[in-house]
Amino acid sequence: MATLHVLFACILALLICSAAAAESYNKKNQVPAVFVFGDSLVDTGNNNYVHTIAKGNFPPYGRDFAGGRATGRFSNAKGVADYIAQVLGVKQLLPPYLDPSLDLQELLTGVCFASAGSGYDPRTPQKMNAIPMMTQLNMFKEYIKRINASVGPERTQEIISQSAYIIFMGSNDLTNTYPTVDYRYTEESYTDLMISLALDFHKANVQKLYEAGARRIGLVELPPTGCAPAIRSSQGGPRRECSESLNRRIRLFNSKLSLMVDQMNQELPGTKAVKFELYNHFVSLAENPAPYGIEEVKRGCCGTGNIESGVLCVVPGTCAAADKYLFFDSFHPTELAARILTYQTLSPPDLSKLF
Numbered sequence: 257m258a259t260l261h262v263l264f265a266c267i268l269a270l271l272i273c274s275a276a277a278a279e280s281y282n283k284k285n286q287v288p289a290v291f292v293f294g295d296s297l298v299d300t301g302n303n304n305y306v307h308t309i310a311k312g313n314f315p316p317y318g319r320d321f322a323g324g325r326a327t328g329r330f331s332n333a334k335g336v337a338d339y340i341a342q343v344l345g346v347k348q349l350l351p352p353y354l355d356p357s358l359d360l361q362e363l364l365t366g367v368c369f370a371s372a373g374s375g376y377d378p379r380t381p382q383k384m385n386a387i388p389m390m391t392q393l394n395m396f397k398e399y400i401k402r403i404n405a406s407v408g409p410e411r412t413q414e415i416i417s418q419s420a421y422i423i424f425m426g427s428n429d430l431t432n433t434y435p436t437v438d439y440r441y442t443e444e445s446y447t448d449l450m451i452s453l454a455l456d457f458h459k460a461n462v463q464k465l466y467e468a469g470a471r472r473i474g475l476v477e478l479p480p481t482g483c484a485p486a487i488r489s490s491q492g493g494p495r496r497e498c499s500e501s502l503n504r505r506i507r508l509f510n511s512k513l514s515l516m517v518d519q520m521n522q523e524l525p526g527t528k529a530v531k532f533e534l535y536n537h538f539v540s541l542a543e544n545p546a547p548y549g550i551e552e553v554k555r556g557c558c559g560t561g562n563i564e565s566g567v568l569c570v571v572p573g574t575c576a577a578a579d580k581y582l583f584f585d586s587f588h589p590t591e592l593a594a595r596i597l598t599y600q601t602l603s604p605p606d607l608s609k610l611f
Contacts, residue, residue, distance in 0.1 A: 288415050289366035290341050293392045294424035296372030298337040301328025301352035303372045308385040309567055310372040316558055316574040332578040333591040337368045339598035340422050353395055360406055369395050375429040376453040389457050424476040430505045431481050447509045455516050471527050472610040477510045477534040485555050486586035489562040496554055510535055530609045537600040548596055556583040
């Protein structure tokens with residue numbers, strides 16, 4: 257047991273070194289801010305200000321956050337978006353753009369536009385009244401006007417041109433929307449539709465900002481959502497296995513992200529679009545969790561761990577130690593898992609491709 261604790265400490269030390277290395281890239285390449293678009297895997301609280309049931313602003317969410325405060329993150333504390341900002345060396349927490357209390361300094365160093373329940377397919381956010389992807393883009397345009405009014409066009413252009421833009425979206429499309437329209441699409445044609453919609457968004461995003469100099473865009477692969485506890489419970493049979501059909505769709509989408517990145521780089525000279533590989537890191541963590549101190553990968557910390565997510569997480573029975581779990585609720589990772597996966601996915605060699 258002592259040896260395992262030592263190994264765990266060594267691995268965490270390596271993760272901290274990875275973050276320090278990423279911060280050195282930031283200092284060298286002057287990343288002033290980071291902007292994140294996506295869904296609940298990176299929503300840091302925008303849905304607190306939206307009329308939707310897709311919220312994480314009540315206990316037990318945030319139970320390990322400073323002060324035990326539920327912030328809207330679908331986690332026991334920090335989430336993936338926060339660690340994206342941290343690994344880029346920008347700041348420790350990435351606030352939601354819709355928070356009315358944001359001060360100028362928070363705005364200047366980046367915000368999150370993500371919304372739980374959103375997706376590339378316009379039908380997806382309608383299910384949960386989430387913020388659609390194009391609305392997230394419009395929020396960013398509003399953001400530009402706000403900082404331009406505060407710091408002027410020259411400083412605004414500097415921030416926009418040197419910042420990093422991270423997009424992490426698509427799980428809800430493949431998990432929730434595809435099964436309702438699969439009579440119209442094959443897996444191949446639906447993932448083609450997603451890529452087309454994603455490309456439309458990214459091209460619109462870049463082209464609208466191109467004159468301002470936006471260049472650094474990171475697209476994060478989708479994780480194996482077919483292994484989320486809720487999917488294991490609903491589709492995994494008596495042994496609660498991963499849903500191979502869902503994971504197959506996700507792998508297909510991830511493979512097409514590379515083609516989209518290539519197309520963006522070709523059509524928009526000077527743009528540095530990069531795909532960050534997450535899927536295999538997640539699989540590796542789920543298959544070999546012990547070195548990180550994680551003991552449970554098939555159930556979430558919240559409730560029974562089998563199906564609870566969102567409002568269902570208010571049921572009694574939340575686990576004692578979230579760091580021993582891969583998932584906090586039946587879909588979203590714990591803070592520890594988010595930290596591990598973000599450091600691995602945005603490793604310095606891959607991160608350097610943005611610069």
